[in-house]
Amino acid sequence: MSDHVLRAYDSILDLLPSAENPTPIVRLRRIPSYRHTQVYAKLEWYNPFGAVKDRVAANLVRDAEARGERLENLVEPTSGNTGMGLAMLSNAKGYKFAATISKEIPSEKRTALRFFGANLFELDDNLCPMPGQPEGAMAKATELAAQPGWRQLNQYKNPANPDAHYRTTGPEIWKQTGGKITHFVASLGTCGTITGTGRFLKTQNPAVKVIGVHPADGHDIPGVRSLRALRLTDFFTPAEYDGLLEIGDAETYGHCLRLNQEESIIAGPSSGLALAGALQSIPDEPGNLAVVIFPDNVFKYISSLQRHLPQLFPKPASAAVPATPNDPFAPYLQAAFAFAEHGPDVIDVHAAHELLAAGVPVIDVRNPDEFAQARIAEARNLPLPELSQGRTDGLPTDRHAPVMTICARGRRSLYALLLLKARGYQDVKSVAGGMHAWGDSGLPTQSGR
Template identity: 75%
Template sequence: MSDHNLRTYDTILDLLPSAENPTPIVRLRHIPGFQHAQVYAKLEWYNPFGAVKDRVAANLVQDAEERGEDLENLVEPTSGNTGIGLVMVANARKYGFSATLSKQIPLEKRTALRLFGTDLVELDDDLCPMPGQPEGAMEKAAELGRRPGWTQLNQYANPANPDAHYRTTGPEVWRQTEGRVTHFVASLGTCGTITGAGRFLKEQNPDVQVIGVHPALGHDIPGVRSRRALALTEFFTPEAYDSILEITDDEAYGLCRRLHLEESIIAGPSCGLALAGALKAIPDEPGVVAVVVFPDNAFKYLSSFRRHLPDLFPPEADEVAVPANPFAEHLEAAFAFAKKGPDVIDVHQAKLLLDAGVTLIDVRNPPEVARVQIPEAIKLPLPDLSQGSLDGLPADKDAPIVTICAAGTRSLYALLLLKALGYRDVKSVDGGMGAWVEAGLPAR
């Protein structure tokens, strides 16, 4: 049996927070500079997978299971933390997990997602993904979620998101402050935190002030959304909040640094954002007890901190001698020559060869293939090929082969690999599947 007092647990999932097992709240002693008001930070990195979104990930999955959904593979657009929570819950439950996300998400988060077992689909999207962008993270996840055996739990529209906070964050804050909380402050992303916990707290005491904080347009704070993106966010219900403040990147990152130095709190960027808003909104009056949600710590955002605190990271600090691969330039030259060489063909030449029965090899990854493919093509992802797999390839090294990928780069590497493996007649399709589809050639 798990025991919160002893902090002895039967499974990692029992560590998920609840009123009996809350994430800590810690009084900020120095930064607020208030005479009367007490300001507490609720440290969400004490969740089992490291951030506020673990609550949501667990509740999304539990809710779908309770509704009897037959879960097999999950897919979700994520700024990272929902994905990290979901992949860990999925691992515990033996489900597959794919995440669609913007390449602007910090490398640390993308690395963590991959490391923990996520199949990543990285896209050229905004840091705040918005609905309605055909190549964006949200649309891609919806598209993948429609395939048989796949489910998108959809943190942006699934009531299990705010419900997680209604059932846990809100009751925790109420209990931890012994009902004395007067102000609840949260940064705004999907708005699950503010909407769910805010509703619970107002039900206990309608005078509790619920305050939302968001960044400016074009911001660089992962996990939160500008006012324009919030307007398209289902759980953004401004009528239920008492005030909404906008904070600049400089204010947020500056306050993070103070949290590190003055409060010894390892705050991540959206903590600085929320606290900056809180300090503008909270009156310094007797009886004021404010709780500010600190969604995540600094470690997944070190590259963001480097950008925003340039004085701390002068360019020389980057000049660590990384031993270069002395042969890389030769490989690059081989690639450049091959690109201009006679073995690169256009999609129409490729179609003629395909019609003549030539073997076509698609070297993209399975999620890309699932979106659009040429059914006759042999699927052999480039990483498998470079590890020596020849699955499905003709044994005859004189047999003609055509390689294809998304745009023509990976297929050219595949061509070089196949030639190195002894295949004598290999061609690569310039422009890849993008050009194939644009030319109206058959694909499904």
């Protein structure tokens, strides 16, 4: 007996959402300053495995099973939440599941995936897996899926992704608002949510406005993609949307904090992004009723909060790491790293580009293979291990002369900065976001040794 009124269930899978068992929508009473427009948040962490992507995971599996496919070993590239849904469905159904995932994904999510029983392949990739990365999550999943008995359901290409939202999210919202919805807002990753839900709502009322919100290039918001990345995304169909907005990291994390502190809604970063976009784009008019998708709660994103809301963490976050038994001084080194990370010597790619134009040398501290794949034409390669052993190739002879360091994401270059400062270089800058941010900003790169 599964009963949605009593909320008594025979199986965890009966909790998957539908128009009869929707995730809640809740009116936001404090943050919106509208007189007329009503704003509702749809709280997707009420899904059985914790996020909006449970809908997609369930529909990918349902669709493959309905076509009579024998599923044994599933593999999926994921920014975390689809993987968690697939891991739990696999547990329930007796399948094995492997996730290919970027090392940039919050460690909370990678830990949860292991805990849910997924076999994890951690790779160098963007926050949201991207095509065209030979060492990335998508390429690895394709390689694994080529083995006999393995299957990649592929949320990025499989129409069962948007279809999940066409079948569930859309009908739920239509019913929950009594057909009064005028604006639908979603953050954009694979675009399954916006495209599937938007299509359904427009079949009910073509006047419903469908609005997509995305972050800027080089962003730090898990689960979503910048416009540059969206252009490579199959289910990104902007001709079907009525508006697209870019929201920065600061505004995203600011709204996320306000949702928790002012609305008592435990929303995560991509909910803050979507809400900020909704409030910027929806006019204050009688009859307006907006529904904004809140994909996930905040608990898997604590490490992101520590980076973006440093005022909440008076001590550098990493200073709290306990000393290892071998090295009681390790926390001090970590604290130095954390101070440097938030200090004035970390610059963004645009400032770095200006310094480069002014003739400041740039030392790329990645390994030679990474350097050969895509690099700044003027950069000299001095891998971090060699730099730490005292090599000086490419460094200015005058230790007062300016020099920049860069790596893939900005972590190794920060260690290089500390090493160089310790060796007496006075004017060292590290490039935040590294070559990923450089490429994302459209700045020129070249390949080859």
